Amino acid sequence: MLEVLGLGPAEEAVYSALLARPTASAQDLAxxxxxxxxxxxxxxxxxxxxxxxAPVTEAESGTCEPSGCAAGHPSERYRLTPPSVALAPFLxxxxxxxxxxxxxxxxxxxxxxxxxxxxxxxxxxVVVGVEQVAHRFHQLQRGAQQELLVLLKGAPTAVPRExxxxxxxxxxxxxxxxxVVAAKDYLDDLDVARDLRGAISAGLRLRVIDxxxxxxxxxxxxxxxxxxxxxxxxxxxxxxxxxxxxLLTALVHLFEREWVHARPLYATPTGVRVEAAADPQPxxxxxxxxxxxxxxxxxxxxxSQLGLxxxxxxxRTRRLMDLxxxxxxxxxxxxxxxxxxx
Numbered sequence: 001m002l003e004v005l006g007l008g009p010a011e012e013a014v015y016s017a018l019l020a021r022p023t024a025s026a027q028d029l030a031x032x033x034x035x036x037x038x039x040x041x042x043x044x045x046x047x048x049x050x051x052x053x054a055p056v057t058e059a060e061s062g063t064c065e066p067s068g069c070a071a072g073h074p075s076e077r078y079r080l081t082p083p084s085v086a087l088a089p090f091l092x093x094x095x096x097x098x099x100x101x102x103x104x105x106x107x108x109x110x111x112x113x114x115x116x117x118x119x120x121x122x123x124x125x126v127v128v129g130v131e132q133v134a135h136r137f138h139q140l141q142r143g144a145q146q147e148l149l150v151l152l153k154g155a156p157t158a159v160p161r162e163x164x165x166x167x168x169x170x171x172x173x174x175x176x177x178x179x180v181v182a183a184k185d186y187l188d189d190l191d192v193a194r195d196l197r198g199a200i201s202a203g204l205r206l207r208v209i210d211x212x213x214x215x216x217x218x219x220x221x222x223x224x225x226x227x228x229x230x231x232x233x234x235x236x237x238x239x240x241x242x243x244x245x246x247l248l249t250a251l252v253h254l255f256e257r258e259w260v261h262a263r264p265l266y267a268t269p270t271g272v273r274v275e276a277a278a279d280p281q282p283x284x285x286x287x288x289x290x291x292x293x294x295x296x297x298x299x300x301x302x303x304s305q306l307g308l309x310x311x312x313x314x315x316r317t318r319r320l321m322d323l324x325x326x327x328x329x330x331x332x333x334x335x336x337x338x339x340x341x342x
Contacts, residue, residue, distance in 0.1 A: 010035060014043045015052065015080070023056050023077040044078050052086045053078050125241040126228075133227070133237050134159050140219040141167035144176050146311070149218040149255045153183035153211070157227065157237050172202045175311035177318075179205045181258045182265075183212045200265065203315065207262030216251060224251050264322070282320055282341060289316045291342055294333050 007015060013033045018024055024032075030040040047053035056077040080086070127136050137159050141148060148171055171178055187196075187208065200206055218224040224242045242248045282290065292302040299317070303310040321327075324335035336342055 010039065011043050011047065014040060015047065018053065018078065018080050023079045025077050048078070052081055054081050123243055123245045123247060125243075126238065127225075127241060128236060128238040130237050133239050136225055136239065136241055137217065138167045140217055140223060140225055141171055144171055144219040145174070146220050147177045147218075148179070149216075149221075149252065150178075150180040151182075151212050151214060151216040151255060151258065152180060152186045153215055154185060168199060168204070169202070172199070172204060175203075175309045175315070177205075177311065177315055178203065179207075179255075179259060181207050181209055181212065181255065181262045184208060184210055196265070205315075205319070206265040207259060208265050209258055209262040212258060213254075216255065218248075218252060218255060221248070221252055224248055226251070282323060286316045286320050287341060289313055290320055290332075290336060293317065293329065294336065294342070 003012065013035070014029050017029050017032045026037055026041040026044055029044070030037040033040065044053060048055060056079055127133050196206060215227050216224060222244055225239050226242065228238045228240060242251060288306055289302055292305065299310055299313050303313045306313070321332050324332050326332040326335055
């Protein structure tokens with residue numbers, strides 16, 4: 001009951017035991033509460049320092065030697081300070097804290113209400129015009145530090161393929177995890193297929209699917225851009241930029257769903273192909289990563305030993321899991337042993 005006034009369970013037990021008798025020593029209270037005598041003495045000294053308990057004077061007790069009792073002596077007796085005097089400051093402090101909490105609650109609630117409308121309006125931006133759409137597209141790709149998720153379909157409008165290449169190469173050079181799902185119609189152009197071959201060799205992970213509902217690029221799961229229908233903007237290219245929100249989370253989930261159902265593309269001497277070899281095998285670099293992981297070495301230590309960035313190690317690990325059809329590293333180890341990779 002007294003915890004709200006700052007007393008712990010043991011302190012409350014000693015205080016309540018002393019409340020039932022005029023005076024008591026540490027020994028008396030230890031027997032009554034079941035605490036160790038040293039603990040009872042410590043609590044009495046603490047309660048005394050806080051003004052809740054007072055030692056009984058020699059004249060009042062008559063139990064000490066003529067030389068007097070030292071503070072905390074087992075024979076020293078204590079009595080409660082009147083609760084109306086001792087506990088009133090604690091009660092006032094708690095009331096003041098509650099008033100401060102209520103004031104802070106009211107202020108924060110009002111601040112939230114005043115900014116909620118602005119926050120809701122800033123979730124989505126509309127970008128109109130070839131230059132503006134291209135600028136935001138390159139901004140998202142060049143600003144990515146960890147991950148890019150892209151859905152591609154149909155012919156490019158605001159950003160031609162050749163203009164997208166520099167941003168794409170820059171992201172791959174930074175070891176950004178770059179995943180693309182392309183609709184089949186996007187690969188109809190042979191020049192596009194040849195360009196993608198070089199990107200795959202540089203680390204781009206590409207999959208193909210029969211159709212996609214939209215085009216999209218997601219940067220670090222922090223922002224996304226989705227082109228709008230040209231007919232909706234008087235024939236001028238336009239797009240929406242989506243900031244972190246439930247809508248952005250839904251777009252990421254859409255990408256992951258399409259990624260799962262899409263088929264991997266592999267580089268060939270002349271371009272790309274949908275189907276892999278009959279039994280795709282990991283590269284030598286991927287096997288080096290795998291051997292360290294199966295030895296129980298962390299990604300960071302593996303990167304250090306192999307002279308790679310941690311993102312390269314993570315990317316090679318993810319491709320190994322894709323090849324193995326594994327959902328965990330435990331399954332990856334089982335598949336590697338079964339397939340004789342090591």
